[in-house]
Amino acid sequence: MTDSAPPPYPGNPTKGPEPGYPPPGQAPPMQGYSQPYGQPAQPGGYPQQPYGQPAYGQYAGYGQPQGYGQTTVVVAQPALTMVQQFRETPVHTRCPHCQAEVVTATxxxxxxxxxxxCLVLCLVGCDLGCCFIPFCVDGCxxxxxxxxxxxxxVGRYNRM
Incomplete structure (x- = not known):
């Protein structure tokens, strides 16, 4: 490797450095620190640490957890009961009497x-026995x- 000068800073050399860049020959300041690199601000030669950031050699995950000292409140809510819809067909449900999972018998x-x-058929003129047909049909x-x-x-489905 050869010792060569670093490439020049971007911008016009006659105009001077662009805003945000240090003049040639100076190192740029470190991100997040108040003192430029290489200028000790406190004894020991290390720059001063900003508030809340770990010092050199310390891992941010060591020590107390992030939420230390905070309280979590757990609110228990009552369980919702599903209302079973009973229709013409058998349904799968839990019997409230014996607590068994069953398919209902209808x-x-x-x-x-x-x-x-029956009354409507009788009024229309089906009074010779035809008005009793609804008592034989399961759909009625x-x-x-x-x-x-x-x-x-367990349940009942009323048509009316």
């Missing part, structure tokens, strides 16, 4: 909707959901 019962359809009856384990009623 059965049909005569409800208000079947009686209203209410649906009762029960647990297959304990046989307790």
């Amino acid at each position: 059965s049909y019962e005569t409800g208000t909707f079947a009686w209203i359809i 009856k209410d649906v009762t959901h029960s647990c297959p384990n304990c046989r307790q009623v």
